[in-house]
Amino acid sequence: MFKSSEIPTIKSLRSFVSVAHHQSFSKAAKELHVTQGAVSKQITLLENMLGQALFERQINGIVLTPAGKQYLPKIMQALEIIQHASASLIQSDTTQEQLTIDVPPSFASLWLIDKVEEFRQIAPELQVKIRTREDTELKLAGEADIVLRCLPLSKHYEHSELIKRETLLLVGDVKTTCTDIESILSEHSLIPQTTRPQLWELFKSQYQCLDVSNYCQVGFEHFYLSLEAVKRGRGLALIPDFMLTKELEKGELVNPLGLSIKSGYGYYMSVPSYRLASRKVQLFHQWLVEQLA
CATH class of the missing domain: 3.40.190.10 (Periplasmic binding protein-like II)
Structure with a gap:
């Protein structure tokens, strides 16, 4: 167990982080809404406790010493953990x-x-x-x-x-006058999902369109990213059916010819x-x- 005398105060640590960020005592004081002298006092107390200088004064301002550079990232992480824990507790309802x-x-x-x-x-x-x-x-x-x-x-x-077994729908942002699948695929870029690149090959195999290869040069890792690309007119994508209900009902997107595949996933x-x-x-x-x- 640490003694209270061995643990720096939150006030001194916040002063240290602010001075390190601004490389200025006056700017840190403005950010913390205290006087420059108060910030200087907190830094002095912290350096005395640690037994090492954290800042070095130079002609163009102040910079962190090697000890300060070593100390800063750990203190920033610690303060973030404290802030996160406090905010989580404030926002939680312990009665639920x-x-x-x-x-x-x-x-x-x-x-x-x-x-x-x-x-x-x-x-x-x-x-x-x-x-x-x-x-x-x-x-x-x-x-x-x-x-x-x-x-x-x-x-x-x-x-x-x-x-649930996964069913993927072919989805685009505009209606097409094409009446066959090969023409539809040839007219638009095919947006790859990078974590499952085999999906387009499975789709083309099912609909016997193996010669089509006009893939979009940008692929996406997640379905929600592919869907955003479709909405921006980048091409066609294969998206799980239950994730498209809202867009299809509103007519924001279309499923040309009602085409779909079973992905082999669930x-x-x-x-x-x-x-x-x-x-x-x-x-x-x-x-x-x-x-x-």
Whole structure:
């Protein structure tokens, strides 16, 4: 356990970071809304505690000493952790039970963010936290109650359940007068998804258009990025059907000739064994299955 006399005050550390950033005591004082003398005093106290000089005065101003350069990134990280922890606690409602869901970025941005309030109506007593990661493994992620991943179809994922098989729609931003698939593909650039480049080959094989190869020179890692590229007129993309409901209903995008493919992937859900009986997990599981049916 550290003694209080061995730990610098937050005031002195904030002064140190501000002076290091501005390379000026006066500018740091202005940022911190204190006098220049107060900032100078905090730096002196900090240097005395550490037994090392943190700044060196030069003709053109002040610069960090080697000790200061070593100290700065660690202090910035520590202050950020304190700020994050404090803000998280302020924003959390400790009287509410929390449900933490770990999902892929596109699933969150193109579907869950619009639907989560519907779930909250079923379980208003829950505070829902959504985290996003793009792991290629179905593994429990820290404190998450539920983990959802899009993976190749398989019966060998332990402690998991297939929630939905993935169907991809061909989608573009404008209607076309073409009446055959080969003409449609030839008229537009094909936007690749870089993590699954085989999708276009699968699509072309299914519709016997293997000679078409006018790929867009810019590919994207996530479906939500590919969708934004489509909206900006960059070409055609293959996007999961349930992520396109809003755009298709509004007529913002079109699915030429109603073309689609089964990707060979599916959305798998994993829950820690000790949380399977949890009411909050069961509620979300039932709701999710119904929504994606």
